[in-house]
Amino acid sequence: MSHSSTPKLAVWKFASCDGCQLSLLDCEDELLAISEKLEIAHFLEASRLQIAGPYDLSLVEGSITTAQDLEKIQKIRQQSKYLVCIGACATSGGIQALRNFQDVKEFSSAVYAKPHYIETLKTSTSIASHVLVDFELQGCPINKKQLIEVILAFLQQRQPNIPSYSVCVECKQAGKVCVMVASGTPCLGPVTHAGCGAVCPAYHRGCYACYGPMESPNTQALSRRWQDLGASRKDLVRVFRTFNAYANDFHKISEFHEKKEK
Amino acid sequence: MKKKKNKKKVRTIQVDYLARVEGEATLYIQLEDEKIREVKLKIFEPPRFFEAFLRGRNFAEAPDITARICGICPVAYQMSSVHAMENAFGVQVEGALRDLRRLIYCGEWIESHSLHIYMLHAPDFLGYPDAVRMAKDHPEIVKRGLGLKKVGNEIISLLGGREIHPINVKVGGFYRTPTRKELQVLLPSLEKAREAALETLHWAAQFDFPDFEQDYEFVALSHTEEYPFNEGRIISNRGLDISVEEFEDYFQEQQVEYSNALHCLLRGKPYFVGPMARFNLNFEKFSPVVQQAANSIGLLPGLKNPFKSILVRSLEVLHACEEALRIVQNYQEASSATIKISASAGKGYACTEAPRGLLYHRYHINSQELIEEAKIVPPTSQNQKIIEDDLFKLLEHSLHLEEEKLQEYCEHAVRNYDPCISCATHFLKLQVERK
Numbered sequence: 001m002s003h004s005s006t007p008k009l010a011v012w013k014f015a016s017c018d019g020c021q022l023s024l025l026d027c028e029d030e031l032l033a034i035s036e037k038l039e040i041a042h043f044l045e046a047s048r049l050q051i052a053g054p055y056d057l058s059l060v061e062g063s064i065t066t067a068q069d070l071e072k073i074q075k076i077r078q079q080s081k082y083l084v085c086i087g088a089c090a091t092s093g094g095i096q097a098l099r100n101f102q103d104v105k106e107f108s109s110a111v112y113a114k115p116h117y118i119e120t121l122k123t124s125t126s127i128a129s130h131v132l133v134d135f136e137l138q139g140c141p142i143n144k145k146q147l148i149e150v151i152l153a154f155l156q157q158r159q160p161n162i163p164s165y166s167v168c169v170e171c172k173q174a175g176k177v178c179v180m181v182a183s184g185t186p187c188l189g190p191v192t193h194a195g196c197g198a199v200c201p202a203y204h205r206g207c208y209a210c211y212g213p214m215e216s217p218n219t220q221a222l223s224r225r226w227q228d229l230g231a232s233r234k235d236l237v238r239v240f241r242t243f244n245a246y247a248n249d250f251h252k253i254s255e256f257h258e259k260k261e262k
Numbered sequence: 263m264k265k266k267k268n269k270k271k272v273r274t275i276q277v278d279y280l281a282r283v284e285g286e287a288t289l290y291i292q293l294e295d296e297k298i299r300e301v302k303l304k305i306f307e308p309p310r311f312f313e314a315f316l317r318g319r320n321f322a323e324a325p326d327i328t329a330r331i332c333g334i335c336p337v338a339y340q341m342s343s344v345h346a347m348e349n350a351f352g353v354q355v356e357g358a359l360r361d362l363r364r365l366i367y368c369g370e371w372i373e374s375h376s377l378h379i380y381m382l383h384a385p386d387f388l389g390y391p392d393a394v395r396m397a398k399d400h401p402e403i404v405k406r407g408l409g410l411k412k413v414g415n416e417i418i419s420l421l422g423g424r425e426i427h428p429i430n431v432k433v434g435g436f437y438r439t440p441t442r443k444e445l446q447v448l449l450p451s452l453e454k455a456r457e458a459a460l461e462t463l464h465w466a467a468q469f470d471f472p473d474f475e476q477d478y479e480f481v482a483l484s485h486t487e488e489y490p491f492n493e494g495r496i497i498s499n500r501g502l503d504i505s506v507e508e509f510e511d512y513f514q515e516q517q518v519e520y521s522n523a524l525h526c527l528l529r530g531k532p533y534f535v536g537p538m539a540r541f542n543l544n545f546e547k548f549s550p551v552v553q554q555a556a557n558s559i560g561l562l563p564g565l566k567n568p569f570k571s572i573l574v575r576s577l578e579v580l581h582a583c584e585e586a587l588r589i590v591q592n593y594q595e596a597s598s599a600t601i602k603i604s605a606s607a608g609k610g611y612a613c614t615e616a617p618r619g620l621l622y623h624r625y626h627i628n629s630q631e632l633i634e635e636a637k638i639v640p641p642t643s644q645n646q647k648i649i650e651d652d653l654f655k656l657l658e659h660s661l662h663l664e665e666e667k668l669q670e671y672c673e674h675a676v677r678n679y680d681p682c683i684s685c686a687t688h689f690l691k692l693q694v695e696r697k
Contacts, residue, residue, distance in 0.1 A: 013286065015308040019333020019426040025381060026425060028412040032404070035394040046381060047392030048282060048673070065308040095330050096308075098315040120309055141333060141426040199423040203430045204599075205437040208326065210427070238319065243330065 007056035007155070010042035012076055014062025014069050015096055015124060019141040020087035021045055021061045026144050034148075037155055053079030057154050063089040063096060063124045070121075070130065077131040084150055085127045088140035088243045092212055095140075097124040097246035125246070135160060138193045140210040140243040146195055163194050164215040167207050171198035179206055186226050188239065191217035191249070212244035219253035233261035271295050282382040282392070282677060289672060291653070296661055301653045303646055303676070316636040321347050321605055321627050322433055328623070328638065329427045334377070334682055337370035337418060338616030340431040341492055342623040342638075347433040349506075350610025350627050351603055358596035359435040360492075361589045362421060366428070367491045367614075368586040369417030372455065373425070374617035375537075375575040375582075376414060378680045379462060380407025383572050386674040387469040403465065406458050410579065413455040417448060417586060435600035445590050452587045459580040460555060466572050467559040472671075475566040476655060478648065480539035481528065483615050489547040489581060490540065492614045497543055498533065506613045509622050515639065524643050532647035535619030536679065537574040538565055552581045568652060568678040575680075605631045616641050618680050642681045649679050 041051035058080035153160035167189035179185040187206035240254035324343040329336035390396040397404035415425040422428020483494035515524040619641030
């Protein structure tokens with residue numbers, strides 16, 4: 001048991017690709033400094049040392065897809081003073097939430113010859129659907145600079161400075177030419193949460209909303225713009241059903257288009 | 263770790279969570295009268311059903327969707343998927359675009375291998391629980407590893423827009439290609455990285471390697487002129503020589519009750535993919551500088567000790583730095599960021615060399631440009647059976663060890679393969695049952 005006053009950090013994983021916890025190891029210049037300020041008490045991808053809770057800060061990656069994980073997240077919450085969800089899987093159910101729109105048994109048969117060996121829930125859901133969450137950092141993957149900001153804010157006992165406006169604002173701030181206005185490239189930037197630094201427009205590509213919905217997005221207006229540019233209802237169902245398909249605003253608009261299409 | 267005993271002298275050792283691997287799995291070992299009965303690598307990473315939800319998606323979405331299978335090697339998934347689509351449409355990306363694809367793959371090999379060498383594998387050899395705690399005694403070494411990893415990430419970010427799930431790769435090429443000037447920025451870091459890679463190789467060569475060898479069938483891509491990345495025939499040291507299209511005629515996936523990942527076998531037998539397989543089958547394709555570096559530490563093809571895979575990874579980092587330097591220095595801007603794609607109904611196949619080994623993708627595309635069927639075979643599901651075999655052999659000579667040591671030894675042996683369990687489905691748990 002540590003008697004020092006260094007706060008204890010735990011990193012947890014549920015159904016995910018590991019990319020968001022890797023973001024912490026990708027802080028090549030800051031990792032060793034962070035480890036001076038926080039004791040890495042539980043981070044299985046990086047360490048075989050497992051120090052018992054309670055933990056001051058828990059970072060949770062991944063979505064809830066099994067009965068065991070339902071129990072595990074409750075225990076993690078009980079042991080964590082401050083719990084932060086990192087990434088689209090934890091904040092919205094991730095790409096594996098595409099199962100929520102279909103029959104999971106049929107999915108299982110498509111991948112596994114003996115689907116009865118596979119234990120899984122019918123849905124993939126966010127962490128906040130099951131426990132109280134102190135902060136959500138969106139993105140598929142998260143931005144490592146924003147992760148450092150969240151950790152610093154925790155250490156300094158303040159709110160993280162993570163803007164909730166759209167990718168459009170970041171795109172303008174970066175002085176990029178609007179791909180939708182200038183070249184008619186369909187872009188989801190107007191409804192997507194900022195944080196990536198408007199990386200797609202910088203590479204001459206429309207935003208595909210991997211950071212999930214911004215606060216109060218106008219998905220109807222953007223859908224009409226996409227339709228003017230030639231997108232069908234089917235296309236619109238698909239573009240809102242990717243990495244944040246089960247986030248409330250994207251879920252609603254994709255169902256709207258699906259009903260209209262039928 | 264739990265230990266049980268009963269009248270039949272059953273012994274169970276169980277490690278609930280094996281750390282420093284990418285994903286969630288358990289290792290279960292059952293011993294009866296101190297003889298090994300069963301070794302099972304159980305992957306309990308929750309299934310995510312990628313092959314199922316790829317159906318009905320547009321072909322152009324495959325690189326972005328499949329990248330999300332793995333945050334550690336997203337470029338590998340993007341490379342296999344775009345090459346499979348191009349195969350379906352009968353086109354091939356050449357010249358500068360082909361070179362840029364090799365360059366982004368160099369970035370991923372440098373990033374992923376440096377992560378494994380310094381943060382996941384070296385702590386086993388030096389007796390630390392992790393790299394952060396290793397840094398307390400060896401700060402300069404860990405900083406060198408982080409520095410190397412950073413250079414890999416710099417390449418991916420420059421070409422791909424960001425290091426994890428890059429956004430710039432597409433069927434037919436890229437959304438935007440860099441100017442010559444933009445790419446030249448990488449030269450100073452790559453030159454430093456080449457030095458660091460050489461130092462890494464000599465540093466790792468001093469480790470104490472367990473005396474352990476097995477007679478493996480190694481499988482890797484083989485290209486006529488280059489150390490393989492995106493193209494080639496699938497060959498083995500036992501005479502296999504097939505085209506990528508023939509993959510499923512020779513390799514079969516099997517489902518086992520205890521694992522959420524499928525086991526893949528070659529003609530019904532386990533086989534070995536990854537850096538050691540590439541090294542053993544393609545050594546002569548390395549540049550003279552890389553071959554010389556290997557010779558200087560006595561690392562020669564015919565290598566059968568998986569604990570030495572850390573040396574091969576170090577050598578591949580050196581190769582990737584050299585190759586990246588060559589590409590950046592000779593880069594001539596392409597006239598267009600992408601070649602013309604006329605999507606049509608058909609089947610497409612591709613294998614590329616992910617950091618952890620052969621990654622197979624097959625897609626059926628219909629006349630509406632939608633994916634009808636997808637099949638993905640990641641490297642870790644191919645190595646699963648070999649990992650179990652290694653543990654079986656290893657345990658035969660190690661049962662005298664106390665439980666804690668035995669567990670550490672088993673974990674080390676599993677990490678030899680850098681298993682990426684997120685890919686194969688994901689968390690390792692060691693359970694040994696003794697009868």
